[in-house]
Amino acid sequence: MRRVLHPGGLLLVTTRPYDELRRDRPASTAPQTAEHGGRRSVIFQLWQWHEDGERYDLELFRLLPDDTGQWRVAVRRSTSWALTRGQLSAFATEAGLAGIRWEQPADTGFFQPVLIARAP
Template sequence: MARPPGEPFHPPGHPLAPQPGSPDHARTACHDQPVHRSRTAGRDGLRSVIFQLWHWHEDGERYDLELFHLTPDATGHWQTDIRRSTYWALTQSQLTALASEAGFTTSHWQLPARMGFFQPLLIARAP
């Protein structure tokens, strides 16, 4: 659920912030940061810059993602390639319920600290 207007934002590490691995952590942490990861990478000796913009929908569950990839052309001018998609940010309990409704059984979650993957991973068995 999105943070209601006027409710204080608690940055990661704050005692009142959702804890990493909790169902609301990813959504809360991302909702208040419209610009996400940026990096500079080299390929074939050329520089490139990649960053994302997230635009949350009013329902607080869906967001439009824009992925920008900037690369210099032969003259040194930056060229921009933009990819767009819409994502649905589900809590762990919502995704577990959907998997169960679809017939998956014995579901459990592996958390980032244990798996080394950057977000929780749902593991479930198909009948």
């Protein structure tokens, strides 16, 4: 975190609310629709949590209409770390950052929590 900041530089990190997600361990996200070039698509994720509760395998599904009105499926896969606010704050502290604080969606209008810190 620290090596890319100039002295006095501002760090902003956004993340999913993993404190709650690690507790609840959801299996999926709600489907969302999007439109590109006049064509709509449907996107959702399936999550398979690892036993350690800190990581999950993510499958991102995108349903796309073709020219015949049929749907085709595109899938992307990855593994994500579900780092809590405490873990990220500890990393920022270990990196020597100062003024570490969290802002929540209700206060910022942004849909995810935001970690804010400064390089000394």
